[in-house]
Every structure is written in structure tokens, then in C-alpha cells.
Amino acid sequence: MSSKKILLPDAALSRRRVIGLAATSAIGVVVSQTIGGCAADAATAPLTDTTNTDGGSGSVASCVVTAALTEGPYFVDERLNRSDIRADSITGAISSGVPLALRFNVSRVASGACTPLTGAYLDVWHCDAAGVYSDVSGAGAGRRFLRGYQITDANGVAAFTTIYPGWYSGRAVHVHFKLRLFAGSTASYEFTSQFFFDESLTTTVHALSPYSSRGTRNTLNSNDNIYNSLSTAEKAALTLQTTSAGSGYSGVINLGVQLA
Numbered sequence: 675m676s677s678k679k680i681l682l683p684d685a686a687l688s689r690r691r692v693i694g695l696a697a698t699s700a701i702g703v704v705v706s707q708t709i710g711g712c713a714a715d716a717a718t719a720p721l722t723d724t725t726n727t728d729g730g731s732g733s734v735a736s737c738v739v740t741a742a743l744t745e746g747p748y749f750v751d752e753r754l755n756r757s758d759i760r761a762d763s764i765t766g767a768i769s770s771g772v773p774l775a776l777r778f779n780v781s782r783v784a785s786g787a788c789t790p791l792t793g794a795y796l797d798v799w800h801c802d803a804a805g806v807y808s809d810v811s812g813a814g815a816g817r818r819f820l821r822g823y824q825i826t827d828a829n830g831v832a833a834f835t836t837i838y839p840g841w842y843s844g845r846a847v848h849v850h851f852k853l854r855l856f857a858g859s860t861a862s863y864e865f866t867s868q869f870f871f872d873e874s875l876t877t878t879v880h881a882l883s884p885y886s887s888r889g890t891r892n893t894l895n896s897n898d899n900i901y902n903s904l905s906t907a908e909k910a911a912l913t914l915q916t917t918s919a920g921s922g923y924s925g926v927i928n929l930g931v932q933l934a
Contacts, residue, residue: 743867743900743912748810749799749852752818758835759798759822762808769819770884771803771837773922780830780853781930788930790830795856797823798834800849803884805842838871838879838923841891846898847871849914853931865931869912870895875923 760769776798782791799821801807808814808821824832841847848868855863873894879885895901901909916923 742865743903745850745852745866748807749797749850749866750809750821752809752821754818754822755824756822757824757833759820760836762817762819764816764818767819769802769837771840772879772882772885774836774838775922775924776834776836776849777924777926778826778832778834778851779926779928780826780832781928782830783930783932790826790828791931792826792828792830793855794826794830794832795823795854796826796832797821797852797854798836798849799851800836800839801842803837803840804888805840838876838885840885840888841876841880841893844893846893846895846901847876847891848898848900851927853929855933863931863933865929867912868900869914869927870898870901870909871914872916875916 754763756763761767762769778796780791780794780796781788799807802814802820804813806812806814808817808819820836822834824834826832836849839847839849848870850868851866853863853865854861873896876891880888880891895909895913901912904912914925914927916925
């Protein structure tokens, strides 16, 4: 499949719905804390138990509905198969910033049961510490950094090493992700969303170099149109809860989808 750029405005998308996996909650796409993890630990963190139970004290998961969010900006289908997305694949330059490890636990929900979704393409992309996206107009044109995909393994896991995002005018700090299944070269399923960050943590991180040279961000979660298109429960689900150790942070996204 040839690469193509899809540049969409950051306006709320019509509300597509998917089924989410929530650990002891009524939330769908769950962003949860990785226990005791630094940036290097996310890939080895224990999987969330997706076994349905009878709802007693041992119940750990339930299947509920959540919303997708707009794609843009700026998804570029570059097919960069890599876990560490910090490097520019053209120049080799490493994006500077506070390390952030992400782990996606992806499950398929069918007939009330949650099972690992294997062989799914999971893309992640976001801006750098200066608020720049790669491979689009301006400073990022002709470069390929902070983008990549992984294919979910036998446990439905895809893991990434990146940096804490910077900010750009008009948007709260966020990370985009897209899940796809393919039949040959044709996408047979697609789900796109974003997750956000705790504002106090962002303030702490952005006080450090190289973020501090950018100045104070002008849009918070509270006045971000995309964030505020979500319900209260969806906001909680799509706000990354992080654990810090050493110089980095880590987090886990438990994503469940209903394919049919």
C-alpha cells in the first residue's frame, strides 16, 4: 500500500462507538497505572486479567462502551514498524524529552467475553517537545520521528518507547493512536482515539528542558474541544495515569473493541 497523508482538522468526529475493557469500572478504553514501573518497565508489566468472573470480589473486568476521537492531526501511513519511536528514521536524530513507555493491552469483546486481539496494527503518533509533528508542513516536513506501529502479540500487547509530548496552540497535551486490522492490503477494521495527561504532571514535565523553552501552554484539558466532547467517565478513561521512576514515566492502555 502506498503511503498517504491524511490531514484532518481537530474537530470532534461523529461519535463512533466501540466496546471497551474496564478493570472493575464502568469505563471503556481504559488508561491505567503501571505499578512500580519506570520507562523501561512497561514492556514487562503484568497483563490485565481479562477473564470474566461472577462479579464477586475476584471480578477484574467488564465490557462497556466508549467513544472514538478524531484522527487529526496528523496521521501519516508510513508503516514504520518499530517499538522505539523516538528516532527520526531518516536522520537518526533522537527526539529529546522525558522518556515515556506505553503499553497497549488490546482485547476483542464478543458474547460478553474479552480475549486478546492478536495481529492488529497499532499506530501511535504525537508532537515533539516543541509541539512539532513529523512529516507534515513546517519544521517537521521530510522527517519521521515520534511515529510508529507495532503488531499486537499473542497476548494482544503492543508496547512503545517515546517521550512525553509537548504542546501546540489550541490543543491540550495528547497522544494519538489508531488500531487497524487488514485483509491483505485492505483495512478491514479501524478505530482511532487520543489520550490525555494529568495537568499537574504536564506542568511539572514542561518546566524541564527542552519543554521550558516553549513557554506556558495556552490550552488545558478544561478548554480543549476534543477532550470536552467526552463524558465524565470517558474523560477519566482517556486521561493517562502514570507511574514515575528514575527519569521517566510509564502507563498502560487497556483497549477492547467489538469487531462485529
